[in-house]
Amino acid sequence: MIDTTTQxxxxxxxxxxxxxxxxxxxxxxxxxxxxxxxxxxxxTLYVARDAAHARMAEALTAGKxxxxxxxxxxxxxxxxxxxPPGRPIGSCGPTTASRMDPYTPxxxxxxxxxxxxxxxxxxxxxxSMLRHGCVYLSAVEGMAALLAQQVVTSEVIAYADLGPxxxxxxxxxxxxxxxxxxxxxxxxxxxxxxxxxRTRGTP
Amino acid sequence: MVxxxxxxxxxxxxxxxxQLVRELVLQASLEVREDHRAALCxxxxxxxxxxxxxxxxxxxxxxxxxxxxxxAICQDTGYAVVFCELGQDAHxxxxxxxxxxxxxxxxxxxxxxLRPSIVASPLDRRNTGDNTPAFVHVDLVSGxxxxxxxxxxxxxxxxMSALTMLTPADGRAAVIDFVVETIRKAGxxxxxxxxxxxxxxxxxxxxxxxxxxxxxRTSGQPHPDPEVATLEREIxxxxxxxxxxxxxxGGRVTALAVHIETSPTHIAALPVAVNIDCHTHRVAAxxx
Numbered sequence: 001m002i003d004t005t006t007q008x009x010x011x012x013x014x015x016x017x018x019x020x021x022x023x024x025x026x027x028x029x030x031x032x033x034x035x036x037x038x039x040x041x042x043x044t045l046y047v048a049r050d051a052a053h054a055r056m057a058e059a060l061t062a063g064k065x066x067x068x069x070x071x072x073x074x075x076x077x078x079x080x081x082x083x084p085p086g087r088p089i090g091s092c093g094p095t096t097a098s099r100m101d102p103y104t105p106x107x108x109x110x111x112x113x114x115x116x117x118x119x120x121x122x123x124x125x126x127x128s129m130l131r132h133g134c135v136y137l138s139a140v141e142g143m144a145a146l147l148a149q150q151v152v153t154s155e156v157i158a159y160a161d162l163g164p165x166x167x168x169x170x171x172x173x174x175x176x177x178x179x180x181x182x183x184x185x186x187x188x189x190x191x192x193x194x195x196x197x198r199t200r201g202t203p
Numbered sequence: 204m205v206x207x208x209x210x211x212x213x214x215x216x217x218x219x220x221x222q223l224v225r226e227l228v229l230q231a232s233l234e235v236r237e238d239h240r241a242a243l244c245x246x247x248x249x250x251x252x253x254x255x256x257x258x259x260x261x262x263x264x265x266x267x268x269x270x271x272x273x274x275a276i277c278q279d280t281g282y283a284v285v286f287c288e289l290g291q292d293a294h295x296x297x298x299x300x301x302x303x304x305x306x307x308x309x310x311x312x313x314x315x316x317l318r319p320s321i322v323a324s325p326l327d328r329r330n331t332g333d334n335t336p337a338f339v340h341v342d343l344v345s346g347x348x349x350x351x352x353x354x355x356x357x358x359x360x361x362x363m364s365a366l367t368m369l370t371p372a373d374g375r376a377a378v379i380d381f382v383v384e385t386i387r388k389a390g391x392x393x394x395x396x397x398x399x400x401x402x403x404x405x406x407x408x409x410x411x412x413x414x415x416x417x418x419x420r421t422s423g424q425p426h427p428d429p430e431v432a433t434l435e436r437e438i439x440x441x442x443x444x445x446x447x448x449x450x451x452x453g454g455r456v457t458a459l460a461v462h463i464e465t466s467p468t469h470i471a472a473l474p475v476a477v478n479i480d481c482h483t484h485r486v487a488a489x490x491x
Contacts, residue, residue, distance in 0.1 A: 036254060036452070051328070081275045081318040090316050091275040096359045096392050118450070119359075119392035140450050141359070141394045142482040143261045144277045145269035163330055164318050176261075178254065178452060189391055192453020196252055197446030 020174070024072035025113040030135045033179045035186030039137060040174040045076045045116065047168035049095055052159050053103040060106055067158030067167045071111030076139075078117075079164040080154070089154040089170070093144030094118040097136070101125050108134045116177055120189055126181055137177040138188075150175045212294045213347035215491050217303035220295075220349065223489050224307025224337075227353040228283060229315045231487040232275050235266035238422040239398075239459075239484045245423075246396055246449070246456040255454025259396075262449075262482055273315075277357060277483035280317035283308045283337040284354040286416060290346035305335040320358070340412065348490055352419050355485035360397060361478070363389035366411055369473040375434070378403065378475050383441045385477045386458065391451020394481035396459045398422060399442070402476035403431075405466030410474035413464035418478060419486045423460040435461045449482070459484075 021029060023043030033039070046068050048056065056066055077097050081090030097117030104115070105128040115121075115136045121129075129136065139147060150172050158167040180188045235243075240263070247259040269276045285304050289295075297303070312319060312334040321335065322328045344350075365385045369377050382401055386393070402414030425432035439461045448454025459482075468474065 038254075038257070079278060079318065081278050081280060082316045084272075084274065084316045090318070091269070091278040093278050095279065096362070098392065118394065120390060138391070138450065138452075140258055140261050141277055141279070143265040144483075145272060145274040146261065146265040148274060149268065163332075164320070178450070188453070189451055192252070192254070192448060192451070193390075193446040194453075195446065196255075196448055196453045196455060198444050200441070200444060 023074055025074065026072065027113070027133045030113060030133070031183055033135050033182050034184070035179050035182050035188040035191060037179040039177050039179060041074060041116075041177060042173050042175070043171070045074050045170040045172055045175065046070075047076045047078050047170060049077050049079050049165050050099055051162045051165040052167050053100050055159055055162075057103050057106065066110075068169070069110075070107045072113050074114040074116060075107065075112055076116040076170070080148075080168075083154070087148070089148055089151045091144035092148050092151060093141035094139040095141075097121060104128065108132045121181060126187070129181060130183065130185065133183060135179060135183060136181040138180045139175070139177045143176075147175065211347070212292055214294050214296050215349055217295055217297035217300065219491055220300065220303040220351070221307040221310070223351055223491060224285065224304050224353065225311045225314070227351060227487040227489055228308060228311035228355060231353050231355045231485040232280055232311070232315055232317055233273055234270050235276060236484070236486055240266060242422040242459040243396075243482075246459060250449065250454050250456050252448055252452070252454035254452040255449040255456065258449035258452065259456070275315065275317055276485065277481075278318060279357045279359065280312070280320060280334070281355040281357045281485065282321060283334065284356050284415065285337050285339045286352040286354070286419065287339065287341045288344045288350040289341055290348045291343050292347035293349055300341070301336065301339055304337045304339055308335050308337045309333040340416075350488065350490050352486065352488040354415070354419055357394070357481045357483055360389070360393040360481040363393045364414075364476075364478045366407070366474065366476040368407065369475055370471065371473055373473060378473070379434070379438055379441060381475050382438050382461070382477050383445070386442050386479070387445050387447070389479060390447055393479045394483070395447055395451055396449055396456045396482050398459050398480040398484045399438075399461045400478040400480070401438070401461060401463040402474070402478070403463055403465045404468035405474055406468070406472070407474060409466050410476035411478070413466055414476035414478040417462040417464040418480050418484070419488070420462045422484070426463055428465070431463050431465060435463050
């Protein structure tokens, strides 16, 4: 379900138009995304970073199942701070996505629809996204304490021994992110700087 | 002949060092330093991109929430770098300096619900569980005080840092190009707007150390040497021409400040180290 009104939700204080997205995610929903759009995610986010990706790759190689079925899901690259008493989670901004690039196509091929992190993706990942229908969003790392306010529940679902790198399932409401790579080859990390770069001497 | 000047030796107990390190880590991790907040406000004034302004407003709102809720500003609570300026007339009693600092880090990480992010070995990658050891640098100075500066250094931006050994013939222009190119390559990965520490001169190791230390300077305060201050300004302008912008989404403000520290060097050498700190710039200092 998508609506593009802000309904009082204003995570960046920008008053800009926001696309609301509820999980699980259908291909038709992310077809409406364009690089630079602000998205508010609600529903389930699966969380995995470096060590968990390495272990998921081992599981697939060994013919075992993944901790979650990626089909139609959102995967968030993140390792939170410990939850203070009475809170579901600590600060929870994104980590650098490119470290997960070697493991990413295997998840996209299994139906992953949305990835949430920060920083560039590899050419191989971007090709896989276009081929199988997956978009990449960036959250803002320096908004980590603010993002924690949008998390309703957090649960370790696998690899608890990895500590801050365990696989988590979060339930979130209006979790803010920006579309970086859309389904049409749009890449905010290229188009954004290209729009604002200037040569000395020019106004 | 030895000229003996008598001087009183002052005892500093390491328990007090532990206590101060604990306080400084918590302050740096949960509260955005006033000079950094001011730099973010100035950035918001000069940013022209709507998304860039949105990110800067988000960073300022996050600072308020973190302080109010006593939550870490960022989930990568970083590694604890502790710069010590130890007066040579001070005498540390009670235990070793490293142990005292590590205990302060351990206590702060527990009390502040900070994320343990240190592994004991770069190969087996086992987490130490309490973010120790701290990375401690000691300079012996005159006097009998101990100045401590804690930098809670995020790693995404540290990973994008770089060092090169230029030659004297490469000169000033190559220094500028190397710093600008390092930031261009880092792009969104360094979580801009960044603060940049540059170590210029010295040796391979000294350049990296003074680049890191340069990060702890009051944000945007120019170097006292006008020639160096001009270079800082020039590099900052070139970097902000890159258009990377807040969070790498495009915009005018890619860096908040460039701080250069210089050191005497060899006739054959022109080392340049660039240490990047992300938009979560965490520094706190105190004196014993």
